[in-house]
Amino acid sequence: MSSIRELQERAYQQSADKGFHDNEPTEGRALLSLNAERIALMHSELSEALEELRVGNHVAATYYYTEKPEKPEGVPSEMADVVIRVLDFCGANGIDLESIITEKLDYNASRTPMHGGKKF
Numbered sequence: 498m499s500s501i502r503e504l505q506e507r508a509y510q511q512s513a514d515k516g517f518h519d520n521e522p523t524e525g526r527a528l529l530s531l532n533a534e535r536i537a538l539m540h541s542e543l544s545e546a547l548e549e550l551r552v553g554n555h556v557a558a559t560y561y562y563t564e565k566p567e568k569p570e571g572v573p574s575e576m577a578d579v580v581i582r583v584l585d586f587c588g589a590n591g592i593d594l595e596s597i598i599t600e601k602l603d604y605n606a607s608r609t610p611m612h613g614g615k616k617f
């Protein structure tokens with residue numbers, strides 16, 4: 498089993514090895530735009546998950562096309578894509594995701610039931 502920190506390093510390194518972090522900006526408007534694009538791509542993976550449901554695939558089903566049998570498809574695979582993009586984003590921006598997840602879970606545990614009456 499891998500920790501979130503280990504998965505973050507793997508996701509970032511794999512992305513870097515494939516050239517996705519070559520010559521990227523490190524500051525200013527260009528970095529802001531790059532990060533906005535990365536967040537948009539996280540949204541796109543959620544949209545792909547929604548499309549899987551819309552065409553009638555079971556929420557927990559992983560399937561494979563015969564033309565590309567090594568590539569998992571389905572909602573679980575799209576959820577993995579979302580997390581991988583989040584991990585890569587955090588790796589690229591020096592965010593310790595594992596640490597902030599723990600901090601947020603601790604904070605949420607301290608909140609009132611239904612977070613003070615919210616419906617969802």
Ligand SMILES: [Mg+2]
Pocket residue numbers: 542545574575578
């Ligand atoms: Mg995808």
